[in-house]
Every structure is written in structure tokens, then in C-alpha cells.
Amino acid sequence: MDLLRFITAGSVDDGKSTLIGRLLYDSKSILADQLEALEKQSRNKEDGEIDLALLTDGLRAEREQGITIDVAYKYFSTPKRKFIIADAPGHIQYTRNMVTGASNANLIIILVDARNGVVEQTRRHSIIASLLNIPHVVVAINKMDLVNYSEDVYNNIAIDYAEIAKTLNLKDVVYLPISALKGDNIVERSDKLDWYEGPTLLELLEQTELEKDVNLTHGRLPVQYVIRPQTEDVELHDYRGYAGKIVSGIYRKGDAVTVLPAGLKSRIKSVETGGKEVEEAFAPQSVVLQLEDDIDISRGDLIVKNDHQPRVDQELEVLLCWMDAKPLIRGNKYLLQLGSRVVRSVVKEIEYQLDVNTLEKNFAPGNIGLNDIVKATIRTASPLPFDSYRELRAGGGAVLIDETSYVTVGACMIQ
Amino acid sequence: MSTASKYQLDYLDQLESEAIHILREVAGQFERPALLFSGGKDSITLVHLALKAFRPGKFPFPLVHIDTGHNFPEALDFRDHLARTIGEKLIVRKVEDTIKARHLTEPTGKFASRNALQTYTLLDAIEEFGFDACIGGARRDEEKARAKERIFSVRDEFGGWDPKRQRPELWNIYNGKIRKGENVRAFPISNWTELDIWNYIRREQIALPSIYFSHEREVIGYEGQWVAVSPFIRLDPTDQVEVKRVRYRTVGDMTCTAAVESGASVIDDIIREITATRTSERGETRIDDKVSEAAMEDRKKNGYF
Incomplete structure (x- = not known):
């Protein structure tokens, strides 16, 4: 079922x-x-x-x-x-x-x-x-x-x-x-x-x-939390597990992976679900990965498979649905959340407004308010790994959060 | 057709994965979360999910029980036993103490329920420990107001829920950013139904307090429901105390939870009964929701779970 x-x-x-x-x-x-x-x-x-x-x-x-x-x-x-x-x-x-x-x-x-x-x-x-x-x-x-x-x-x-x-x-x-x-x-x-x-x-x-x-070819695992038991137990002493939900792809023991945005490389030492080691896990399972190398990974990082890697950039073209009563203002800064990663961002350009009834593009839009959909360019404060929403839904949907009220104000479909 | 391939997840696995994801989002986004634990099947399921989410590490939150003083002793024993077995911290705060400290007025009547007073103790506990997120076992299928509440539900400093100011929640992105004074209620099993819970409990062989299974109990009949005889309800001369074979479908207070007549002593029997039943969980067993159409909406607005 x-x-x-x-x-x-x-x-x-x-x-x-x-x-x-x-x-x-x-x-x-x-x-x-x-x-x-x-x-x-x-x-x-x-x-x-x-x-x-x-x-x-x-x-x-x-x-x-x-x-x-x-x-x-x-x-x-x-x-x-x-x-x-x-x-x-x-x-x-x-x-x-x-x-x-x-x-x-x-x-x-x-x-x-x-x-x-x-x-x-x-x-x-x-x-x-x-x-x-x-x-x-x-x-x-x-x-x-x-x-x-x-x-x-x-x-x-x-x-x-x-x-x-x-x-x-x-x-x-x-x-x-x-x-x-x-x-x-x-x-x-x-x-x-x-x-x-x-x-x-x-x-x-x-x-x-x-x-x-469900996409099973593009391995994407946003790290939500790092599990470190910190006990005297010898077996667990060096345990460091990267916990997250696989949004796409299949992860197997021995797979070569890259940690983004830093670009660090390693191999999967173990894949665990529900505290038990398994041979492989796939989207949308929640898992814990251990890697062969002791590298610095924390919440917000993305562990990807080496084939079909996402783009890593500080500039994104998005279709943005505005969700707040306060208008969207070009040049305003917002927090952008994609998967488990949150970065500061600025809405640099608004290219056009999309008429949601007719698909017509208005290249000289007035105020952008609640429910409006625009094509915009967003610049992030630090590099962000992302996919095109059309190709990979799970890797290309992000939200914008108001920096002062913390309200979710926009939904971005990355182009 | 939906032929099960190697890479297709069963619905229970999907629900489990979603719940684990939400628990880890709470752990990743908040400084001082807590898991609200009642001793009922939903919060026991939450603990089981938390074990899957965080082992071999410790829970990044304590279990917190808001004890009304009207609980079933079996549920309290189970609570203590579970916390001991898994080796996690349990914090208990008593409504009784809040009533004394704050000179609250005890409700009166035949089934005087402290259900509404729990909110005060909960808010005090949130302040005492500085909890910024409280994980709860509410499900959207329970009630119409709950069907509209977000998975990360931002509450004001009075714990109040404003249904008109809810944040949009898209994809699997949970925005847990809050301002000072606000806190979040997080509901990892929002998308589970009562039957999903029971099927999961069966599959995972999760232990439950004995009152969920058929047992003999002294009860009185009240408006078509069976209410356990206890020191917390008022017996009137017209009440007829009977001994019935019953089980509980939900475990709340002895004052506001009704029993179901049943011989079901194993989970398979319970699932069979629930599948066949024509009454909802809250409708069959909660005495407190019948008051008005918007009873739950109002309680939530006032800071209830």
C-alpha cells in the first residue's frame, strides 16, 4: 500500500x-x-x-x-x-x-x-x-x-x-x-x-x-543534524552520523560523494535507517550516513553523489510567488531556505510579472503584492547548491523569510 | 498499477520518514526543544520515532509531561518505565502545583476536568525551561481545527494560535525562525490517522500501557459513554456502578476520557474493531469536545496543545 x-x-x-x-x-x-x-x-x-x-x-x-x-x-x-x-x-x-x-x-x-x-x-x-x-x-x-x-x-x-x-x-x-x-x-x-x-x-x-x-538518479541528501553520541563506549567514540532525508537518488555503502557547497570528497562508510545498517537507501527515506573521511560537515550541507551534481552559485533565476501582505521590494534582503540550508539573500532584479490567468508577461510591473508571481534574480550571501525546479522538484524549491518578522513571504521555483 | 518495486516505499515508511525528518528539523533549528509526553499512544509513537531519528545519540530534548493529577495510574507507571528504559530525561510538571501557586479556580461539576488548566502549567514550564519548541503528538485527522494547523505552528507568548496568521508551509521546508517570546509547536505525526498509528504500533511492536487493551473496570454510564469510577468524578445517587470489560481508545484524563466496551486484548483485535467502528476517536472517547463546534479551535487559540 x-x-x-x-x-x-x-x-x-x-x-x-x-x-x-x-x-x-x-x-x-x-x-x-x-x-x-x-x-x-x-x-x-x-x-x-x-x-x-x-x-x-x-x-x-x-x-x-x-x-x-x-x-x-x-x-x-x-x-x-x-x-x-x-x-x-x-x-x-x-x-x-x-x-x-x-x-x-x-x-x-x-x-x-x-x-x-x-x-x-x-x-x-x-x-x-x-x-x-x-x-x-x-x-x-x-x-x-x-x-x-x-x-x-x-x-x-x-x-x-x-x-x-x-x-x-x-x-x-x-x-x-x-x-x-x-x-x-x-x-x-x-x-x-x-x-x-x-x-x-x-x-x-x-x-x-x-x-x-521519485527521482532515483540525482543523489541529494541535505544534512539536518549531526549525531555524535559522545559516550565512553569505545565502539561509538568516533561515531559521527549525518542525519537527513534523501530527497532524491539512492545511496549505497562505498558510493563516492561530494559535500556541497564546500566540495569536499569522501565515500560512504555506512548507511543506516532506524538505527540499523543497510546496504542502500533511497528517496524519500530518512537515513544516517557515516563517511570514510573525517571532514567538517554540519547542518545545511548537502551530500550529493558524484554523478549528476547540482549547480553551486550565488545567483539564481527564480519564479517567485509572493505570499505576504507587505509588498516585495527590489533590493530587500531576505533569508532563503532550501532544504536545510538558510542563507541571506537579496532580490536583485524583477524581470517581469506573470499574469496567472493568461501567462502574459508584464515587463514593467508596479507594486508586487500578495499572490503575485514574478520572474526574479536573487543573489545569495554565500554559495548555494541547487537544482532546476522543473528537473528536480525536491532540489529546486525554496522559501524566502522576512528577516525581521521571520514570516515566510515567498516561494521560489528555481529556473 | 501500483506494483511494489524495490524502490517504492510503503505508506507507513513514508509517514515514518516524514516524522523523523520533522523531529530532526526541530533538533536542528531550535536551541531548547522539548517533547510533550502524555503517556498516550501518540506520544509513545513519537518517542519510538525519536529513537529512530537520533540513536545511537541521545535525544536532543527532554520528555515533558504536564500531569493533571487525574491521569490513569497505568499511564503514569508506563511513562516512568519508558523514560527509564530508554535512558532519557523526563520532566514532570503538575497542574496541582500551578493551581496552588497561581490560585486558579478548579472547575466543578460531575466530570470536573483540568484539561483546560493544563495550558497554564504548560506555559509555565515553557518559561521555566526556556523551551523554544514543543513537539506534540496531535494529528490532523482528529479534529477540523487541527486539520488546518501547520506542522511548525508558531504561537505567541500566551501560547495562542492565530489561524489567520499562519505561515505558508511548502515542500518539506519548515520555517522555525521565531521572535523573542514566541515559540513553536511541532507536530511530526500530523499526517497520520488513528489507524495509521495502530498499524505502525503493530508493525513496530511498540509497547503500550495496559489500559489500551481489554480489562475489567468499574464504570458508570453517561450519555451513552462509559466513564471509569475514580476519585476525580462525582458519583450521584442515580449513577449505577457496573463492572464492564472495556479498553481505552485514547488516554487522557480519567475525568474526560471515556472507555469503549471491548474484548479486544491484542492489537490485531483492536485494529479490527477500529476498522469496523463507525465513530471517530474523539467522538467516542472525549467528553470535552462535544461542547461546541469550535471547541478545539478555541482551546488552541488560548494556548492549548
């Missing part, structure tokens, strides 16, 4: 919360007392039907306003897979929340209202999926019940969307017709959609192949 993290993109109007509610409800992940609470709340509303959307709105303000503000995480499993849903709001003023939810997702469900077809919001969500490099895209054409389950409507939307997918270079795109409200094609197959022969949404989620999503 493995694990799939996915994000649902759409707004209340598209039936996003209803879709999640339906998935949980039909896969029997909602328990009796939760259902009872739901019924109680639904009764306060006008129509009396159980409002599955209420399941996902966790904060009081959200329930009061009937909207999702923040990313909520939901869990369910089937005998085949465990699923983690990042339920993120879809409106443009919550772009940063969607970017946050998308950062860890293997798959995105893009909801399209069958009555409206591909709209601005569909484009925006697809652009974000592309920027964040989500490997799998499911285009769920919802509210099929309101268009008489028409195959033509479905086909036309799929044709329209294929254009977007092509422009954005989205790799694995799958379409399916659903009605979240009626439960058509979510968990149960629908006889009203008998012209559709593909899998239901749940089947799709269970069958999406995840193996290739």
Missing part, C-alpha cells in the same frame, strides 16, 4: 468541497458522529440536504462565510492506497494557499463546471499546476447532471482543455465526467454516463502510477 498526495482546485461554486465530501462519504471515511454533526449543521441551512461541503471547512470564519480560506488536510484510504488531500481555496486572492497545497502534491484535480466550460479560473489553476510541476492532472468535468449528462458538452470541454495542457506542457492529463453532488463517477460508476468507459475518480486515484515521480 502506498501514498498519494493530491490537491483539489476549484471554488465552492465548482463543487470542490462537495467533491471531497463525496469522496470521503462514498469511500466510507466519514464516521457516524461526524455525520451526525454534519446533519446538525446542515439543518441550520435552508435546503435540508446534507451539505457535504461542511466537512472540509474547519475554522469558524470559514463556516460562517461558507468559504475555504486556508489549506485543510483530509485523509482517507482504500485497500490500495492512503490518500492525503490538500483542500485549497480556488479564488485568486488565495493563490498563495493553492501554491502551498500544490507544493507537495503528486496529482491535482482541476474541477470544471460543465455549464461554463474552461474559464479564467481553470487556466489559473492549470498554470499553478504547471509552475509547481505537479506530475499528474485530472480534469474533472463536474455538474454533468446539469447538462443532461451530455457527451458532446464533455468532449468540447476536453478539446478546449487539451489546448491549455499543450501550452503549459502538462504531462499526464486525464479527463472524466462527474457529478459530485449526485455521486456519479466518483466512487460508483454511473449508468447516466454509460458513454464514458474510463475509470471512476477513485479508480483513477488508485491507479495513477507514482513510481516515476
Whole structure:
């Protein structure tokens, strides 16, 4: 049994919360007392039907306003897979929340209202999926019940969307017709959609192949912590273990490695997981490495395999999603965190602002504020090892932190 | 199809690796962290994960128990035994002492719970030892407000959580930078469900306090729940004390944790029962969450775990 993290993109109007509610409800992940609470709340509303959307709105303000503000995480499993849903709001003023939810997702469900077809919001969500490099895209054409389950409507939307997918270079795109409200094609197959022969949404989620999503060729291990038992025990006296989570690649005993940014070379003396020595370990395992040579390594260093090394530089080109209410100001200094490494940095240039609805580039942007996405050049105070986000998600995503408030203010996808 | 290849991690291994990563981030980013230990299965799982994260070294943090004085004796014995066995430091701070020192008002009623008063003792302990990060065993599947809390959750000097001012948390980057007075609650098992915990406990053969398994106990029935007879609850003339075979699904205070009628005496039986049950963990066993829809959100805003 493995694990799939996915994000649902759409707004209340598209039936996003209803879709999640339906998935949980039909896969029997909602328990009796939760259902009872739901019924109680639904009764306060006008129509009396159980409002599955209420399941996902966790904060009081959200329930009061009937909207999702923040990313909520939901869990369910089937005998085949465990699923983690990042339920993120879809409106443009919550772009940063969607970017946050998308950062860890293997798959995105893009909801399209069958009555409206591909709209601005569909484009925006697809652009974000592309920027964040989500490997799998499911285009769920919802509210099929309101268009008489028409195959033509479905086909036309799929044709329209294929254009977007092509422009954005989205790799694995799958379409399916659903009605979240009626439960058509979510968990149960629908006889009203008998012209559709593909899998239901749940089947799709269970069958999406995840193996290739993990990079096993580019060895990257950010050192989080150095384990030194410091005991009198003779065997452990010289023990020095570099603890971290392998973000990509495979590490074996005897492998030649380089420690960046210093560029020191050594070989792996032992690989340990859970306190036991193993022959090899791979992403995304948490491990402890011991090296043959006694070299100076501390938190923030990156242990890489000698083949496929990352770049080490002090200047990075990034796509930057701004996440703070205070504007981004060119020339301001921020802390940049990538993996376990934190360096001081300055935003040197802002090349253009990206219109997240149209992909148009504005080369003379005004103020850069919350939710804006720009192409920028960042200079770091010391050399930083990094990968291109598009090639290696785990090695090319960084955050910017305000030096005075310590708030996370930006997400960088390194080019 | 998801055929298991040599280089694919099982979901429990993925959750384990993520939790170890978070524990090591706490160790790497903070000066004085602590692991909040309650004696319940979630914090016992945390200790097991910490062993995997830091052995053969010592834990870079002590275990801290905020003792309400209303705990199950079995859980306290287990706590002391575990700390001794692994040779790590255990700090206990008592709500009783805070009540006396700060002249707090004890709650009253049939099931007078010190649950809310724990926050005072916790904040005092944070100040006493200068803890800048407290690791907790909260899970997002437990409750709707928890579903929205970050893995590194920044709290103000009152321990308060402001859901509207949460930091975005992307990829596997945890921003633990804090200003003076602030501290962080870190939740390594945020993404685990109750069933994940039990499956992990079974796989790793983690020992648990005996009250998690079927045993005979004197209980009274209260609104469809079984509450253990103890000096901490008020027995009324109308209460009927019965002896039932029960087990606990969560271990909190004797005043606010209800037992489940069960004959399950081994983990396999418990997992079978939980898989079949139609009631959530908090719904079945917590007397304190039923008060209002936003009970947990409010407690967190006030500094609760």
C-alpha cells in the first residue's frame, strides 16, 4: 500500500468541497458522529440536504462565510492506497494557499463546471499546476447532471482543455465526467454516463502510477543534524552520523560523494535507517550516513553523489510567488531556505510579472503584492547548491523569510 | 498499477520518514526543544520515532509531561518505565502545583476536568525551561481545527494560535525562525490517522500501557459513554456502578476520557474493531469536545496543545 498526495482546485461554486465530501462519504471515511454533526449543521441551512461541503471547512470564519480560506488536510484510504488531500481555496486572492497545497502534491484535480466550460479560473489553476510541476492532472468535468449528462458538452470541454495542457506542457492529463453532488463517477460508476468507459475518480486515484515521480538518479541528501553520541563506549567514540532525508537518488555503502557547497570528497562508510545498517537507501527515506573521511560537515550541507551534481552559485533565476501582505521590494534582503540550508539573500532584479490567468508577461510591473508571481534574480550571501525546479522538484524549491518578522513571504521555483 | 518495486516505499515508511525528518528539523533549528509526553499512544509513537531519528545519540530534548493529577495510574507507571528504559530525561510538571501557586479556580461539576488548566502549567514550564519548541503528538485527522494547523505552528507568548496568521508551509521546508517570546509547536505525526498509528504500533511492536487493551473496570454510564469510577468524578445517587470489560481508545484524563466496551486484548483485535467502528476517536472517547463546534479551535487559540 502506498501514498498519494493530491490537491483539489476549484471554488465552492465548482463543487470542490462537495467533491471531497463525496469522496470521503462514498469511500466510507466519514464516521457516524461526524455525520451526525454534519446533519446538525446542515439543518441550520435552508435546503435540508446534507451539505457535504461542511466537512472540509474547519475554522469558524470559514463556516460562517461558507468559504475555504486556508489549506485543510483530509485523509482517507482504500485497500490500495492512503490518500492525503490538500483542500485549497480556488479564488485568486488565495493563490498563495493553492501554491502551498500544490507544493507537495503528486496529482491535482482541476474541477470544471460543465455549464461554463474552461474559464479564467481553470487556466489559473492549470498554470499553478504547471509552475509547481505537479506530475499528474485530472480534469474533472463536474455538474454533468446539469447538462443532461451530455457527451458532446464533455468532449468540447476536453478539446478546449487539451489546448491549455499543450501550452503549459502538462504531462499526464486525464479527463472524466462527474457529478459530485449526485455521486456519479466518483466512487460508483454511473449508468447516466454509460458513454464514458474510463475509470471512476477513485479508480483513477488508485491507479495513477507514482513510481516515476521519485527521482532515483540525482543523489541529494541535505544534512539536518549531526549525531555524535559522545559516550565512553569505545565502539561509538568516533561515531559521527549525518542525519537527513534523501530527497532524491539512492545511496549505497562505498558510493563516492561530494559535500556541497564546500566540495569536499569522501565515500560512504555506512548507511543506516532506524538505527540499523543497510546496504542502500533511497528517496524519500530518512537515513544516517557515516563517511570514510573525517571532514567538517554540519547542518545545511548537502551530500550529493558524484554523478549528476547540482549547480553551486550565488545567483539564481527564480519564479517567485509572493505570499505576504507587505509588498516585495527590489533590493530587500531576505533569508532563503532550501532544504536545510538558510542563507541571506537579496532580490536583485524583477524581470517581469506573470499574469496567472493568461501567462502574459508584464515587463514593467508596479507594486508586487500578495499572490503575485514574478520572474526574479536573487543573489545569495554565500554559495548555494541547487537544482532546476522543473528537473528536480525536491532540489529546486525554496522559501524566502522576512528577516525581521521571520514570516515566510515567498516561494521560489528555481529556473 | 501500483506494483511494489524495490524502490517504492510503503505508506507507513513514508509517514515514518516524514516524522523523523520533522523531529530532526526541530533538533536542528531550535536551541531548547522539548517533547510533550502524555503517556498516550501518540506520544509513545513519537518517542519510538525519536529513537529512530537520533540513536545511537541521545535525544536532543527532554520528555515533558504536564500531569493533571487525574491521569490513569497505568499511564503514569508506563511513562516512568519508558523514560527509564530508554535512558532519557523526563520532566514532570503538575497542574496541582500551578493551581496552588497561581490560585486558579478548579472547575466543578460531575466530570470536573483540568484539561483546560493544563495550558497554564504548560506555559509555565515553557518559561521555566526556556523551551523554544514543543513537539506534540496531535494529528490532523482528529479534529477540523487541527486539520488546518501547520506542522511548525508558531504561537505567541500566551501560547495562542492565530489561524489567520499562519505561515505558508511548502515542500518539506519548515520555517522555525521565531521572535523573542514566541515559540513553536511541532507536530511530526500530523499526517497520520488513528489507524495509521495502530498499524505502525503493530508493525513496530511498540509497547503500550495496559489500559489500551481489554480489562475489567468499574464504570458508570453517561450519555451513552462509559466513564471509569475514580476519585476525580462525582458519583450521584442515580449513577449505577457496573463492572464492564472495556479498553481505552485514547488516554487522557480519567475525568474526560471515556472507555469503549471491548474484548479486544491484542492489537490485531483492536485494529479490527477500529476498522469496523463507525465513530471517530474523539467522538467516542472525549467528553470535552462535544461542547461546541469550535471547541478545539478555541482551546488552541488560548494556548492549548
